[in-house]
Amino acid sequence: MSSTLASHAATPHADPERHILIARAHARSTGFGLEATHAADYQSLGARALHELVDANQMLYKHALPVMETLHAQIANTESMVLLTDSGGVILHSLGDGDFADRARRVALAPGVSWAESSKGTNAIGTALAEARPAVVHADEHFLRANRTLTCSCVPISGPFGQMLGALDVSGDHRGFHKHTMALVRMSAQMIENHLFSTHFTDAALVRFHARPEFVGTLFEGMAAFAPDGTFLAANRSGLFQLGLSPDTLNRQSFAALFGMPLGTALKQGVDAPGQLLTLTLPSRVLVFARIALLAPPRRAQAARATKSATTSALAALDTGDARMAAVLQRVDKVRGRDIPILVLGRTGTGKEWLARAIHRDSPRGAAPFVAVNCASIPESLIEAELFGYEDGAFTGARRRGSPGKLVQAHGGTLFLDEIGDMPLAQQVRLMRVLQERAVTPLGGAHAIPVDLRIICATHRDLRAMIAAGTFREDLYYRINALSVTLPALRERTDLPVLVERILTQQLAQAEHGDAHPTRVAADVLAHFQRHPWPGNLRQMVNVLRTAAIMAEGEEEIRVEHLPEDFEREPMFAQDSDAASAFMPPTPVMPVTPAGTPERLRDREAAMIHQALARHGGNVSLAARELGLSRNTIYRRLKRS
Structure with missing residues (x-):
């Protein structure tokens, strides 16, 4: 069992209501003629029957797969x-960790197998479907002893009109129970x-609403569909809760x-003020x-999609x-058009900010500010003031009129927090509070400022390992990682x-008028590029091509002699095959002799940093880019040496 799993091992909180639910499930299991010592029924549907079952549940399957991933x-x-099941508890699709997936197949957690209570007794899938409510079944709470090595959290999935479609379940080793699993499910x-609801209706008005404006466009929004004449059609779970009326009563309402x-008035207001929220009274x-839109019937919807695809998309680019x-x-x-928090992972220089900017430009917030903050490049002593702002005189050296801070600057738009893994724990706590309350209080200030923004974060670090080490907050991780x-x-x-x-085309477009930049590279240069390890990734290649293009001014193509002199001499970087290292900064491979003590290795590392700085005239940013490290890492290692 992994150390991360072990560190979170626990048991479900004692809950009298859940105890009653398990007791009812056991009673049903006994009524089905099952006994705890019975061997589990491992019979599975044949491939053809399973294919037909998936086809019969195509809409559920289609919308569930991306969410399952x-x-x-x-x-x-x-x-x-x-696991995804149909309304009868038959597994339609599964995704799992390799080792556990092998063990899961031995207890029939596989597509085509039924986990209805009638065949498996008390279990999260069968019990959640029987009770039409979420269920956690842990270890010995399973009716059959064969299943008591499992801990399972399951939530039923309902269709637009409240009909039971199936269930979503997470099952795992009972020793790895985690209190947050049910919340995620x-x-x-x-x-x-919500996906099923928003795509079900055509030629209808769809209203998205919530009592708190920041929740409109999020997972928690209410949705209700109306016929063109204003007749109520249906509402999602949140919509039903907020409207506070029974389905029978709603069916008679306009x-x-x-x-x-x-x-008609609401639709006109939506057209007259696109992007603005309407205020409605329940x-x-x-x-x-609320936001309201008139959904096109099928033919008009297809034409609209064709028109949309013909327009310029930053993501498509x-x-x-x-x-x-x-x-x-x-x-x-x-998730285009939804304010769902996105976490972008990848090595330094792979284009995380390019992706974040494209997401922003293609969203309804595209005309509003995009504010990027590199958490690794701001000294720890200044990051709080930089992010949250400060009032006049909040600290020595503060601007006379204070500063609003990046969070307030991003109001209405998108805040991009690059290298979120480098944010100090104290600021993680403050950021979590801002994301919960949607308001920020500047340093030295007495009043909170409301903020409406979307957050996109990025890191090259393994945040799960940092959570286990206590250097990154678990609650913040789940908040930024939808x-x-x-x-x-x-x-x-x-x-x-x-x-x-x-890249060359973009650089040509940005070149000063009259500059004759090359528009291609020679075949041998391209072959060299394809063999190169590119420790600095896209950022490094952009810089190499920018320098080479200047050296090749007046030429039609970039040749080997135009490449930067240090490009061939730069150190090769280790290529760790361990997937967990994919988010760690590249580490230079250093020759280790019998005398290769840690002190000698640090000297070698410092020498490489000094050489990079010398090549770039002391410019720390350029040296950091070449080495694939952050500026703060450069400063720390120089200080240590």
């Missing part, structure tokens, strides 16, 4: 797996339900009765903030032919020729 990324390396199931104005007199990058862009595109994507290193990409062409 995200959930699986969040629970990776915890000896557990994500609940959020994921709600996301699937838009005007539920939201205090005619549907029957309970509660004010809610990043698709240069690499399959891994295309998969990243496809996942990000699925969707995570990993950018491939440049040496792993298959689209290098297209990237080179794209």
